[in-house]
Amino acid sequence: MVNFIQDAKSGDGKGFLVPKESKRGFNLSLFFRIFSIAVLIIAAASFLFLFLSIKSLNNKISSVKAQIDDYETARDINLETSILNLDQKIKLFSNLINNHLYFKKFVDWLKTEVAANVKFSNVKIEASGTDLKVSIEAASKSYADISRQLAIFSNSNVVKSYSLGQMSNSGNEIKFSVNLNISKEILK
Amino acid sequence: MKLFIISILIAALSFFFLIKPYWEEKINLTNELIELNDVLSKKIALQNKLSELILRYNEAKQYEKNINLAVPNSPEEENLIAQIDAIAANSAVVLKSLNIAKKETDKVKSSGIKEVNLEIKIEGNLSGIEKFLELIGNSLRILEVSSMNISYGENGLFDVSIISKSFFE
Numbered sequence: 425m426v427n428f429i430q431d432a433k434s435g436d437g438k439g440f441l442v443p444k445e446s447k448r449g450f451n452l453s454l455f456f457r458i459f460s461i462a463v464l465i466i467a468a469a470s471f472l473f474l475f476l477s478i479k480s481l482n483n484k485i486s487s488v489k490a491q492i493d494d495y496e497t498a499r500d501i502n503l504e505t506s507i508l509n510l511d512q513k514i515k516l517f518s519n520l521i522n523n524h525l526y527f528k529k530f531v532d533w534l535k536t537e538v539a540a541n542v543k544f545s546n547v548k549i550e551a552s553g554t555d556l557k558v559s560i561e562a563a564s565k566s567y568a569d570i571s572r573q574l575a576i577f578s579n580s581n582v583v584k585s586y587s588l589g590q591m592s593n594s595g596n597e598i599k600f601s602v603n604l605n606i607s608k609e610i611l612k
Numbered sequence: 613m614k615l616f617i618i619s620i621l622i623a624a625l626s627f628f629f630l631i632k633p634y635w636e637e638k639i640n641l642t643n644e645l646i647e648l649n650d651v652l653s654k655k656i657a658l659q660n661k662l663s664e665l666i667l668r669y670n671e672a673k674q675y676e677k678n679i680n681l682a683v684p685n686s687p688e689e690e691n692l693i694a695q696i697d698a699i700a701a702n703s704a705v706v707l708k709s710l711n712i713a714k715k716e717t718d719k720v721k722s723s724g725i726k727e728v729n730l731e732i733k734i735e736g737n738l739s740g741i742e743k744f745l746e747l748i749g750n751s752l753r754i755l756e757v758s759s760m761n762i763s764y765g766e767n768g769l770f771d772v773s774i775i776s777k778s779f780f781e
Contacts, residue, residue, distance in 0.1 A: 460619030467626040474634035481641040488648040495655040504662070507669045510676055513781075516725060517679045520754050520779065527757045527774075528745035531738075543764070550759040 525551060525611035533610055537580060539573040541565045551608060555584065558604040563597040570600050582606050681752045683779045687728050688753075692778060695753055696732060703743035705736030708771075725779050730755070732774040741770050754779055 530549060538544065546561040564570050570591065577586045589601030684691075689712050700707035711731040734744060741762065748755050761773040 456616035460616045463619045463623045467623045467631070470631050471626060471634065474631060474638055477638050478634060478641060481638065481645055485641065485645050485648060488645065488652050492648065492652055492655055495652075495659055498659075503666065503669075507665050510669060510672060510679075511665075513676070513679050513683070514672060516781075517682060520683065520756070523756075524749075524754065525757060526745075526749035527760055528742055528749050530760075531742055531745060531762075546761070546763040548759070548761045551757070 525608065527611060529611050530556070533582065537576050539564075539569055539576055541569040542573045551611075554608055556604075556606045556608050556611065558606060560602045560604070561599070562602065563599050565597060567591070567598060570598065574602070577602065577604060580606075582610050678752065682754050683725065683781060684753070685781050687726075687780050689728065692728065692730070692753065695751065696730070696755075699744060699747040699751065700734060703736065703740050703747060705734045705740040705744050705772075708733040708735055724781060726781070728778045728780065730774075730776045730778060732772075732776060734772050734774070735765070735769050736772075737769060741772055744772075748774070748776070 527549070534544070534547065542562055542564045544560055544562045546559075548559040550557045562573070564573065570588075574586070574588060577583045584605045584607060586605070587603045589603065591598055591600040692712065693710065696710060697707060709731070710733075713729045713731075734741070736744070745757075748757065755776050755778050757774055757776045759775045763771050765771050
């Protein structure tokens with residue numbers, strides 16, 4: 425690229441070498457040529473990249489679809505139906521058992537709540553909402569016995585509320601009635 | 613210059629007829645793959661849950677017979693009568709009357725369960741009544757007492773009226 429010339433002015437014939445100035449102009453033709461090739465290469469590379477990507481994606485999709493199909497074919501619909509049916513039955517059964525009331529427990533409880541000289545002649549129990557409504561018809565020898573009976577109900581932690589009904593003295597005994605509201609929990 | 617114009621033309625045509633459709637297809641396929649992977653991961657999660665359920669099902673299956681006895685598929689009134697009669701006999705109480713009425717209540721309709729209403733009247737001593745109530749409470753066929761009336765009779769025995777219900781699917 426660099427040409428050297430001999431300086432004639434030095435006279436001794438030895439001279440010295442200096443670089444010859446070269447002309448550097450912008451070669452538009454070369455630029456267009458390179459640019460054109462670059463554009464074509466980029467276009468081809470993009471196309472190739474996309475082509476390979478799509479091929480790879482299609483392979484992956486086929487593979488995932490095959491796996492999904494495998495899971496579908498492995499399913500046992502009859503077994504799944506049986507499981508769902510049994511599950512529903514268990515839930516239903518659990519619900520019934522959780523709300524099941526043992527009335528024997530009421531009798532056990534009531535036996536411990538009777539005051540001396542008091543006889544229960546009629547006991548009506550009705551389960552409603554969260555409480556048990558109990559109506560008791562009883563007889564006692566004295567009003568003091570009735571008072572003691574009410575004190576027992578009053579001190580019971582099971583009885584939520586109670587109310588004394590009419591009392592009637594027949595001479596031999598005093599008949600009375602009591603209404604109780606007790607927690608249903610004692611029957612569980 | 614001629615080459616440049618041809619190149620630009622080829623590049624533009626490539627873009628509109630090859631690269632752009634391929635790019636769009638790539639995006640669509642990528643989205644499809646994401647959706648399928650999502651479906652697959654859900655399937656895998658479901659399969660794992662199902663495997664767990666199958667294990668539990670096999671354990672619970674041994675109780676299915678008892679559950680069917682507790683809540684049968686039909687009213688099975690004949691079995692109900694026999695069962696209550698047997699309970700009364702085992703408790704040494706007299707079964708004075710037994711009325712059965714089928715009823716599909718609104719309250720439990722949603723769960724698909726139906727009720728058989730029972731009105732039981734028995735007579736016996738206190739221990740017999742207690743035994744009867746105990747057996748009713750522990751009966752394999754669920755008998756749910758909703759109300760009870762105990763009265764002490766002249767003969768020294770207790771008369772008991774029980775309103776109860778049993779269930780079927």
